[in-house]
Amino acid sequence: MAFGTMTSRVLGQLRESLLAAYFDKRVTDAWAAAFRVPNMFRRLLGEGSLSVSFIPVFVEARHADNVRAQNLVNSVYTFLLLILGALTTFGVLHPEPLLNLVLDPAYIANTEKYLLTLRLTKLMFGFIFFISSYAFIMGILNALGQFSLPALAPTLWNLCMIISTVLPHDWFPVLGDQLAWGVLIGGVLQAGLLLPALIKAGYLPKISFDYKNKDFQKVIRNMGPGLIGMGLLQFTTIVNLRFASSLVEGTISYINYVDRLIELPLSLISVSLGTALLPALSGFLARNERSKIGQTAQHYLELNLLLTMAAAAGLYTLAEPIVQLLFGRGKFTPHDVIICSQILKTYCWIMIFASGVRVLTPAYFAVKNTWFPAVVSAICLTAHIIIAPLFMAQWGVHGLMISTIFSATLNLILLLIFFPRFVSVFNYKGFLKNFAIFFLLAAITGGVAQSFYLLRPFLSFGFFGLLLALSISGGFALLVFIAAGRLFGVTLVTEALTRVKRRFVK
Numbered sequence: 001m002a003f004g005t006m007t008s009r010v011l012g013q014l015r016e017s018l019l020a021a022y023f024d025k026r027v028t029d030a031w032a033a034a035f036r037v038p039n040m041f042r043r044l045l046g047e048g049s050l051s052v053s054f055i056p057v058f059v060e061a062r063h064a065d066n067v068r069a070q071n072l073v074n075s076v077y078t079f080l081l082l083i084l085g086a087l088t089t090f091g092v093l094h095p096e097p098l099l100n101l102v103l104d105p106a107y108i109a110n111t112e113k114y115l116l117t118l119r120l121t122k123l124m125f126g127f128i129f130f131i132s133s134y135a136f137i138m139g140i141l142n143a144l145g146q147f148s149l150p151a152l153a154p155t156l157w158n159l160c161m162i163i164s165t166v167l168p169h170d171w172f173p174v175l176g177d178q179l180a181w182g183v184l185i186g187g188v189l190q191a192g193l194l195l196p197a198l199i200k201a202g203y204l205p206k207i208s209f210d211y212k213n214k215d216f217q218k219v220i221r222n223m224g225p226g227l228i229g230m231g232l233l234q235f236t237t238i239v240n241l242r243f244a245s246s247l248v249e250g251t252i253s254y255i256n257y258v259d260r261l262i263e264l265p266l267s268l269i270s271v272s273l274g275t276a277l278l279p280a281l282s283g284f285l286a287r288n289e290r291s292k293i294g295q296t297a298q299h300y301l302e303l304n305l306l307l308t309m310a311a312a313a314g315l316y317t318l319a320e321p322i323v324q325l326l327f328g329r330g331k332f333t334p335h336d337v338i339i340c341s342q343i344l345k346t347y348c349w350i351m352i353f354a355s356g357v358r359v360l361t362p363a364y365f366a367v368k369n370t371w372f373p374a375v376v377s378a379i380c381l382t383a384h385i386i387i388a389p390l391f392m393a394q395w396g397v398h399g400l401m402i403s404t405i406f407s408a409t410l411n412l413i414l415l416l417i418f419f420p421r422f423v424s425v426f427n428y429k430g431f432l433k434n435f436a437i438f439f440l441l442a443a444i445t446g447g448v449a450q451s452f453y454l455l456r457p458f459l460s461f462g463f464f465g466l467l468l469a470l471s472i473s474g475g476f477a478l479l480v481f482i483a484a485g486r487l488f489g490v491t492l493v494t495e496a497l498t499r500v501k502r503r504f505v506k
Contacts, residue, residue, distance in 0.1 A: 008267075010264070012263070016326075017327055018162060019031070020253070020257060025249050025331075028252075028253040031179050032252045033102075033241060034120035034121040036237065036238065037095070037099070037102060038128045041132070053219050053222035054076055058139075059143050059286055060286050072213065072215040074209075074210075075215075077205035079220075080133075084129045084132055085129070088125055088126050095121040095125060099114075099117060099118060102238050102242050103245045104243070107246070110249075116174070116176055119176075119180075120177075123181070127183050130184075131157075134153065134187070134194060137194045140201070146197060149193070149197055153193045156193060157186030157190045160189065161182040165179065222370050232381045236380075236404065250339075258343050261348075262350065265315075269307045277297070277300055277359065277363075280296065281293050281296060284366070290424055291424060293366060294419070294420070294426055295424075297419075298426055301359045301360065302431065302434050303492060304355040304358075304359055305352060305355065306493065306496055308355045309438050310441060312348045313445050313446030313449070314446060314449050314477060315348040316344075319345045322344070323341040323344060324341075324466060325463070325466050325470060343397060343398065346398045347405070353409045356416075357408060357415065361373050361415065367424070372418060373415065376414045376415060380410050383406070384406070388403035391403045437490055444484050445480065445484075448477040448480045449476075451476055452472075452474075482497065
């Protein structure tokens with residue numbers, strides 16, 4: 001599974017590097033802004049509330065009766081089609097109200113950029129229909145223990161985007177159209193790849209809607225608070241888009257590139273571990289093994305924190321050379337490299353807290369508690385909306401990033417505090433002890449990564465010299481991280497690396 005995730009993320013990074021090189025900031029800002037709205041609905045309906053509400057009930061239904069599970073699949077997918085059909089129609093025909101809501105008046109006042117954003121939004125909005133179908137199918141396959149193919153499917157989308165990016169600009173009436181078509185075609189291929197596996201599993205949905213189905217009603221009841229909770233989490237990205245659109249041209253693109261850089265290690269670590277977590281926790285509940293939910297969730301949380309803290313330290317230390325290596329060419333100027341690397345230094349710490357939330361939230365959902373994460377998300381979003389403008393007035397885009405990190409940190413802390421009350425047991429003493437050790441290991445890793453700056457003679461060889469210097473310093477930091485972990489008796493270091501290696505090889 002991690003191999004598929006890693007392949008997709010590497011191709012995604014290549015996609016962003018090509019975007020930065022081939023298109024100016026006006027086009028990349030417009031594309032990122034236009035893609036954000038349908039992508040939010042995709043995460044909300046496909047990978048968000050519906051998915052996490054559906055999986056536990058599907059596991060329970062399948063444990064009892066295959067026919068019962070099939071009826072649930074039919075009703076939920078038909079319901080999803082109705083919602084997606086309405087959203088897609090609205091988004092293709094009249095996206096103006098949505099864009100006016102998520103973009104700052106200063107952005108809208110730039111008529112040329114706004115009209116391009118509007119055009120791309122209309123072209124891309126159908127993406128949510130195909131990609132949400134993919135996410136629903138992925139949820140079924142994950143619940144059946146199939147992870148590799150769903151994790152590999154996004155590579156098709158990224159390949160379509162890469163091809164569309166390098167196509168001659170004069171093939172399209174408006175610069176940027178090729179990106180929108182790449183999104184749509186990639187979405188179709190990504191969903192289509194999973195259909196044979198779904199048919200083989202025997203759970204191909206049929207258009208059949210039984211609103212009286214008790215399992216369906218249970219999904220909807222769980223989905224309500226979950227929709228609010230996941231919606232608020234996704235709405236944070238929309239809030240950030242509006243704030244970023246009030247700043248100088250290129251800010252939206254910079255944030256998008258930094259997000260991709262952070263998602264590369266975060267997906268390998270958190271998503272590869274966390275995607276398998278919800279079905280496993282749901283299985284514990286179905287077998288009345290609730291105590292194992294807390295033990296497993298804490299174990300996954302500590303594995304995530306161990307690796308993300310070290311990765312964040314490495315990103316902070318090597319921010320500028322990493323940005324230079326991945327983006328420093330074409331229309332992405334040396335000034336852009338400096339600005340983007342500074343944002344990365346500020347924002348890289350989000351991965352620590354985001355990975356924790358990604359582990360703990362499914363634990364709440366697994367025990368059918370979707371309302372508390374929703375309350376926590378509402379509190380954190382409110383705090384972010386209040387704090388962000390104050391911080392931005394002082395530090396610009398860095399203030400926005402700091403406010404986002406604060407919101408994610410508060411989210412993780414609240415989920416941790418109330419975990420024993422709503423989910424299962426949690427060993428706080430052991431967790432805090434391990435967290436302190438992880439912090440020390442991260443500091444050592446970041447310090448050793450400074451060895452990059454001793455390799456400056458290699459930098460005269462351009463791209464390959466920079467790649468070699470980063471590889472040497474990064475590899476050295478990884479070896480020291482492993483050695484220090486074993487020296488301190490952190491068995492999780494060996495386990496975490498073994499897990500990542502095992503999943504990557506698969």
